[in-house]
Amino acid sequence: MTTFAIEAHGLTKSFGSTHALAGIDLEVPEGRVLGVLGPNGAGKTTAVRILATLLRPDSGTARVAGHDVLTEPAAARRAIGLTGQYASVDEDLTGVENLVMIGRLLHLSARDARARAAELLEQFELTDAGRRLAKTYSGGMRRRLDLAASLVGHPSVVYLDEPTTGLDPAKRDDVWSMVRQLVAGGTTVLLTTQYLEEADALAHEITVIDHGRVIAHDTPLGLKSQLGGQTLVVRPTDIADLPTVTRLLAEVGTREPEHPSEDQVAVPVAGDDALVRTVARLAEEGVAVTELSLRLPSLDEVFYALTGRAESDPALESEGATA
Amino acid sequence: MDALILARRTVTKMVRNPEQFIDVTLQPVLMTVIFVFIFGGAIAGGTEQYLQFALPGIIVQTIMFTSMTIGVNLNTDLKNGVFDRFRSLPISRSAPLLGAVTGDIVRHTIAVGVSLLFGVLIGFRFHTAWYEVVFAVVLMIVFAVSLCWISVLVGMLARSSGAVQGLSFLVVFPLTFGSSTFVPADTLPDWLQGWVAVNPVTHVIESMRGLLVGADYMAPGSDLGTEILWVLASCVVLVSVFFPLATWAYRRKI
Ligand SMILES: Nc1ncnc2c1ncn2[C@@H]1O[C@H](COP(=O)(O)OP(=O)(O)OP(=O)(O)O)[C@@H](O)[C@H]1O
Ligand SMILES: [Mg+2]
Numbered sequence: 238m239t240t241f242a243i244e245a246h247g248l249t250k251s252f253g254s255t256h257a258l259a260g261i262d263l264e265v266p267e268g269r270v271l272g273v274l275g276p277n278g279a280g281k282t283t284a285v286r287i288l289a290t291l292l293r294p295d296s297g298t299a300r301v302a303g304h305d306v307l308t309e310p311a312a313a314r315r316a317i318g319l320t321g322q323y324a325s326v327d328e329d330l331t332g333v334e335n336l337v338m339i340g341r342l343l344h345l346s347a348r349d350a351r352a353r354a355a356e357l358l359e360q361f362e363l364t365d366a367g368r369r370l371a372k373t374y375s376g377g378m379r380r381r382l383d384l385a386a387s388l389v390g391h392p393s394v395v396y397l398d399e400p401t402t403g404l405d406p407a408k409r410d411d412v413w414s415m416v417r418q419l420v421a422g423g424t425t426v427l428l429t430t431q432y433l434e435e436a437d438a439l440a441h442e443i444t445v446i447d448h449g450r451v452i453a454h455d456t457p458l459g460l461k462s463q464l465g466g467q468t469l470v471v472r473p474t475d476i477a478d479l480p481t482v483t484r485l486l487a488e489v490g491t492r493e494p495e496h497p498s499e500d501q502v503a504v505p506v507a508g509d510d511a512l513v514r515t516v517a518r519l520a521e522e523g524v525a526v527t528e529l530s531l532r533l534p535s536l537d538e539v540f541y542a543l544t545g546r547a548e549s550d551p552a553l554e555s556e557g558a559t560a
Numbered sequence: 561m562d563a564l565i566l567a568r569r570t571v572t573k574m575v576r577n578p579e580q581f582i583d584v585t586l587q588p589v590l591m592t593v594i595f596v597f598i599f600g601g602a603i604a605g606g607t608e609q610y611l612q613f614a615l616p617g618i619i620v621q622t623i624m625f626t627s628m629t630i631g632v633n634l635n636t637d638l639k640n641g642v643f644d645r646f647r648s649l650p651i652s653r654s655a656p657l658l659g660a661v662t663g664d665i666v667r668h669t670i671a672v673g674v675s676l677l678f679g680v681l682i683g684f685r686f687h688t689a690w691y692e693v694v695f696a697v698v699l700m701i702v703f704a705v706s707l708c709w710i711s712v713l714v715g716m717l718a719r720s721s722g723a724v725q726g727l728s729f730l731v732v733f734p735l736t737f738g739s740s741t742f743v744p745a746d747t748l749p750d751w752l753q754g755w756v757a758v759n760p761v762t763h764v765i766e767s768m769r770g771l772l773v774g775a776d777y778m779a780p781g782s783d784l785g786t787e788i789l790w791v792l793a794s795c796v797v798l799v800s801v802f803f804p805l806a807t808w809a810y811r812r813k814i
Contacts, residue, residue, distance in 0.1 A: 290647070291644055311650055314649060319644070319645075321644055325641030325645040329577065334572070338565060338566075338568075339649065342566075343649065
């Protein structure tokens, strides 16, 4: 039988007339990574805050590491590490002081707290900056310090709320490998993101939420096949070839090709041979291309595929804004 | 224990932001200069005598303003997410508040110290025993620590640190001016007398006058022991009302 490190049922939460969560179920087996994918305002942060005992749901239940977040919050807190969407480091303290303070609050001795701080700073490449005040850090450094802060107590369940938003690609890769390392060590991770690519790279399972509801839950593979696989993008060298390219892509694609920019053609494709077939067909027709790529669908495309409507529904959006 | 670790954070932050000391140190100095040298002649007929009368009141006023800074600081912590970190840790729920209040004792001590020192420099003289002076300082700090829970509550409830400042002023204003800070209580208008008599600040100031310059400077008919008991009783009331309210506000804060 699977034991779930995180188990939430029917969570609802409203702020005035905004229904941030309208009944959400989340389950994460021990030692696995759940990616929670959703656009701005979907309710990701609200869900994380409830699971981190920072917010009480209006209804529903949640257990973390076997402890009910409502009735045994103290026990739940002992198991969790939280990296919120916005860095919560103390700017008037140095990197070292931030981490040592948390270590001390977690009842490490002064010596152990310093050792743990040094270890984490090393791991997050902040050793040189460790003695500087956090207010002098760049956004990326602050995020990394915040991540380090959430790991001081070796939590068994870690929440990462959009951990790579605002990081450059190299630092994003570092965060990804840090997540993989955590999971290799047996930690359960719940990660929110706006990028399918990120969820695909890290998560064992993905829950897609929108307007406070789960609209899909699957493995990355299953979700991608639901979405019709990847998107093929072609940019012909000569803009005059655009109609030809559009016609060719219509043959390989699963939907009508679109034009993301005026010299590009994009189409969702299924199957492993789409790229090879396209290259062959382009060669036959003698079309030269400057760009040919296969990418995962963007969040817009995910939403289009799952709900048949554009991501930001103006009616619902304005309803949220009035609250 | 957790509160002590967090108190240390408060003190470190205080030292790192010396501008936070500027109001603490400059304000009593300015107040003393303005009241003693500009209005002193008119109010008491002589600056030296007025200094003896006014300095205890000015110290009390200073400490009231320093008690109010805590709300601004805590509100900033709430807004920039530092408290989210604390609240996700397995520490007691009141620890961050207790820590901030404890750390602020340093601020109060500096404020009282600077006021007394400046007073002595410009001619203020103690007419009491050293232990009475020490007791006066301790009593001042006890009062400050009790009063600052109002500010903690305001800091938890207000939407912005600017609002905390505004609301704090609304608290401090009637407390100081409805008391014998600058003029003897019996010269205040009749309609204010009722408030002056129950206002804890009146009793703090009377106690300060009794402990720093002697009974001559206290309101006629008042007794030092009774005044001190009044102060301690007000502290108990302040803490037992505002400490639970502030912790409650902190807990429900999202
Ligand atoms: N404290 C609050 N008061 C009022 N409304 C809130 C509050 N917190 C969240 N909301 C609303 O609840 C909805 C969900 O917000 P939430 O922050 O959970 O979204 P999110 O998925 O994290 O979005 P983002 O990707 O922008 O971080 C939004 O409409 C938001 O405006
Ligand atoms: Mg969010």
